[in-house]
Amino acid sequence: MGKSTGFMEYNRQSTPERDPETRIKDWEDYKLPLSDEEAQKQGARCMDCGVPTCHSGMEINGITTGCPVYHLIPEWNDLVYQGKWKEALAKEHEMNNFPEFTGFACPAPCEGACVLGINEPPVAIRSVERSIIEKGFEEGWVTPEPPAYRTGKKVAVVGSGPAGLAAAAQLNKAGHWVTVYERNDRVGGLLTYGIPEMKLPYSVVERRVNILKEEGITFMTNTEVGRDYPVSRLNEEYDTVILCGGATTPRNLEVEGRNLKGIHYAMDFLHSNTKSLLDSDHEDGNYISAKDKNVIVIGGGDTGTDCMATSMRHGCKSLTQFDIYDKKGSTRDNEVNPWPQYPVIHRVEYGQKEAEAKFNKDPRAYAVMTKKFVGDENNRIKEVHTIDVALSYDENGNKVRTEIPGTEKVWEADLVLLAIGFSGPEQDLIDKLGVETTVRSNVAAQYGKYATNVEGIFAAGDMRRGQSLIVWAINEGREVARECDRYMMGTSQLP
Known part of the structure; x- marks a missing residue:
């Protein structure tokens, strides 16, 4: 696929970014599109490998590698290289209902499994993916495709994240x-x-979403099933129900001083910011502001990085991100992290680049554990106390973190954001439906089957598997649609 010598002729070029010091002054997309020519060169780097692993989603040592929706990556890389953009768009949509969501926000585990990545920078798969779908919208090729007939069956999907939207899109195609x-x-x-x-x-x-509406899907916003809409009506009004409510219970940090004012969950910070921005361009003031504050973000993942980038745009006074892990190397350790595993390496993401550009240093503190929060006379956070830790493993392979004496430190803080993941789905609706859960509080439903213990109720996405990636949510949304269709009709033509 691609040009047979392309990987030797062209260097990797991912989607370029706007200047960090400029982009923190607005809320516009921080990336710039590749030109058609640039995208075609990246497609040309796809090396016609004998056994491509980029499109085979799997988990190795608990980390995703390859593409869980089994994207036809070599095929659409080749089509882009040839300038056959419309055909490439059709290939994208064969396995992924929403390539724009993954093109913008997926961490690209496909690139970690790229064969070229064994000894060269991998193909810029996500950048090509984004180029294809954006060109599709620009050219007017992405249009509503309502089903030719209706089965008369009715399905309720609870939750409109990527799993819920994928399930809805597929079931609508089947005529429900x-x-x-x-x-x-x-x-x-x-x-x-x-x-x-x-x-x-x-x-x-x-x-x-507007396309999905034109295709015949109904969206009921401001409607929480179990509160605004009683669960008793689900069985009365629908043939099947799919639970796609996500894993939205934030993981807490239970240390001294946790109840001080100014300590917030990351999602409360991000949600309020976006809502205020979309509602009023922040004029309503209904958000948690980081302006002129010393901000501490606890958590080294993507959500923590999003909190950093948001704080930068508010105009924070200082910004530090605590990472419980040591700083990683710049290249993969082939003994413990060999290809095709996702490369566990040091990365500098967009929010960290922005903080470094503004404050002239890496904003992260590595191998740091929070010991306590200290407040002022008004019960507001003013300090975070930490200690450095060393990571080791016990005889069972469990992680053990040992505090290092003499590394205690006090950090000035006016705002602390907890970005340490999610513990599972909220339980209220689950309890009301009588749906069984796993020991981790996720909805109990077998992967590939998705049926719960309650007849006619299915579950998919983070609500079933726990906190995960957008691309896994789309995978499960598509698959649960197939199983739901089979349940109602006896057979299914959905992939």
Whole structure:
């Protein structure tokens, strides 16, 4: 696929970024599009490998590698190289209902499994993916495709994140009447309120939702099933129900001083910011502001980085991100992290680049554990006390962190954001439906089957598997649609 010598002729070029010191002054997309020619060169780097692993999603040592939606990556790379953009778009949509969501916000585990990545920078797969779908919208090739007939069956999808939207899109294609329930005022779940505007603009989500509406899907916003809409009506009004409510219970940090004012969960910070931005361009003031504050972000993942980027745009006074892990190397350790595993290496993400450009230093503190929070006379956070830790493993392979004496430190703080993940789905609706859960509080439903213990109720996405990637949510949304279709019709033609 691609040009047979392309990987030797062209260097990797991913989607370029706007200047960090410029982009922190606005909420526009922080990336710039590749030109058609640039995207074609990147497609040409796809090396016609005998056994491509980029499109074979799997988990190795608990980390995703390859593409869970089994994207036809070599095929659309080749089509882009040939300038056959419309055909490339069709190939994208064969396996992924929403290549724009993954093109903007997926961490690209496909690139970690790229064969070229064994000894060269991998193909810029995500950048090509984004180029294809954006060109598709620009040229007017992405249009509503309502089903030719209706089965008369009705499905309720609870939650409008990527899993819920994928399930709805597939079931609608099969001819069923689909209603999606969303408790927030806008559709998209964490796509809308969990990923900041500069990383995934709401207009990108909204344009796809508008197409889904034109295809016949009904969206009920400001409607929380179990509160605004009684669960008793689900069985009365629908043939099947799919739970795609996500894993939205934040993991807490239970240390001394946790109840001080100025300590917030990351999602409360991000949600309020985006809602205020979309509602009023922040004029209503209904958000948690980092302006002129010393900000501490606890958590080294993507959500923590999003909090950093948001704080930078508010105009924070200082910014530090605590990472419980040591600083990683710049290249993979082939003994413990060999290809095709996702490369566990030191990365500098967009929010960290912005903080470094502004404050002239890496904003991260590595191998740091929070010991306690200290407040002022008004019960507001003023200090975070930490200690450095060393990581080791016990005889069972469990992680053990040992505090290093003499490394205690006090950090000035006016705002602390907890970005240490999620413990599982909220339980209220699950309890009301009588759905069984796993020991980790996720909905109990077998992968590939998705049926719960309650007849006619299915579950998919983070609500079933726990906190995960957008691309896994789309995978499960597509698959649960197939199983739901089979349940109602006895057979299914959905992939």
